[in-house]
Amino acid sequence: MTRHAAIETKAILPPLENKAAEPGPIRSAVDDFTAAFEAFKETNDDRLRQIEGRLGADVVTEEKLARIDAALDAARTRLDRIGLERARPALAEPQGRHDGVAQEHKAAFDLYVRAGESGGLKRLEAKAMSAGSGPDGGYLVPDTLERTVLTRLAALSPIRAISSVQQISGGQYKRAVSTGAPVTGWVTEATARPSTDAPALAQLAFPAAELYAMPAATQTLLDDAVVNVEEWLAAEVETAFAEQEGIAFVTGNGVGRPKGFLASDTVANASWTPGKLGCVGTGTSAAFPGTNPADVLFDLVYALRAPYRQNARFVMNRRTQSTIRKFKDAEGNYLWQPPLSAERAATLMGFPVSEAEAMPDIAAGSLSVAFGDFRRGYLVVDRTGLRVLRDPYSAKPYVLFYTTKRVGGGVQDFDAIKLLKFA
Template identity: 65%
Template structure:
């Protein structure tokens, strides 16, 4: 009999959802152990057992997503009523003027504030800056639901792009005796990396009746409407964006076998076939882990799609212990061989010629740049009776340390 995994509403508390997830994983282990036992005795698995395992595997993924959503909702603070907002008259004035613009289209208050600030960066054509509290809340929510943003370095910039210098070859060094001559050493070779910020937009719609309702929290409504759209587009770009009008994803970088690795490309470890080998598949993961230098492994994480994680979830070590472990508590990540697992649906699934698993220290390896300021342009004309809110932010990204990320590549 297949264990039943209850589907609870989002109003259930996190503890209950975590218990559901733990029960689902125990059911998964029991079903998989049965499948492995059947393979050993019959040289093939039973179809009924395979179907049962697939259903429990899907239920386990659903329980994990529900748990993540509840943990994220619980961590969200209210946008209104912060003591620091009440103590800052300028911020309160900006927020009042912004609410007036959103609800009625009255922009005189925002224009007056921008004249006082000598701001020329917005206006009727480009929209108006949202309050800082709304921008911070949107970015914080994106960190919770955009998987690559959550593990990467993020830098806020005030211009159109961020540049940083890096050394392709350090100065020559050597050991010398106490009285030996010190020959002049070679100078380091420097190069420049550039991370331009591209425009990302969302266009939520609302009726005028909703906007006229004084009970509606406008700040929260904007944050909730744009977070999903921004997160989906960002996540795709950070993984496989081509760098044209969008950030450049780490999978868009040049790749080379790790033995011949050089700066400017990501090293790949070969899986040995178009899928994991039937015997000792965990050896491939061990090779991937130790392709990364020790200094990067300390804060490294696996990045893979849900289907790839589903396949790896069945792996065991020589002692019969599962390599994949569920999170120890709500809000934490599952682990694989002791390293966190980040689920990114934009990663390719296991297939011939694909780099289906990434492993590395993304804090050092991938950089996201956010241009400060998020703008909203109110449009009551294009989609009557709805009012559109053209919301834009500028974001860029790219690999900043090519030694910090390794890819597992399946043979073509």
């Protein structure tokens, strides 16, 4: 247990959904998840009573708790999958005054994917003066397909879903940031405006690196007129892109890929300086403290300044979350709570929890828990244009589709994210 009783939470929480109005599978998944957590709490309470009474938990109880914990993770996965299916958009027909061009591009792309006929795409991209197109670099996919892939990635990629996203047309995105205190002051209407120091500015650059996937299809599938090839291609590449992005946005080194927030320089939060992420130590190597283990989570929350805390969330992987589920406050309430619907996240001390498997497991010196306002703290950069190159030769009888997109990322506000260091 911990000596803390309550914690400041977000100012306004969204209204609770009416579970009775949810479809049957969703209501069933939410109920299963809630029941699993109730069983988890009951078993963990038994374990704690055994520890207090016999200076050790019963092996059977420990095994039961581990089984329930695994069932809880499985129920969470099922709930996430249902929520993702509900959030996944279908490919819509283009709307607007450029429908004729969009439909022509869609038809030309369909012919290219099915039969390898690229004449229509060549003509369209030459008309649009598109640079870098052609048989070597591939062809731009229709706008509807590109928007669908990016929308689905926002639901699949955990860090993209909580970060800011900027679309660019060039190779990198640059922005100026202040490295010192704002140059401001108070004056009255008639007084002279005193001169101020020049602002201390630095430039951050976010280059877009190339990410690729190579789904394969049989010619029989492509010949089937009923098959929506755009829908098939979006479904094939979204998971591959999301998995690679999920890793890069957390641990990427910035060389030929985005720079993850854990790859940034770190410093003890008491000595924080711009350009580095502040860390709060657990005081115990490779573990939470043996006494009042949740106290370090409170320290982490309050290491973040109040303006950022209003929209902050925890980020950790499934195994770290499993450890934290056992923590209670001084009144015996569990700090971790299950989600109330498929669209909402589990909460820890009132703050949402994002599960990112790329986050490291608890180990000596690991940065296994992050807390912050990622919308302000991390930036994802998407270069417009998703390209596909059809390859019917390399893996006969299959047709490969070398699909590329350019994406970058990095920390844009080093004061908005804090890390928990197990050391």
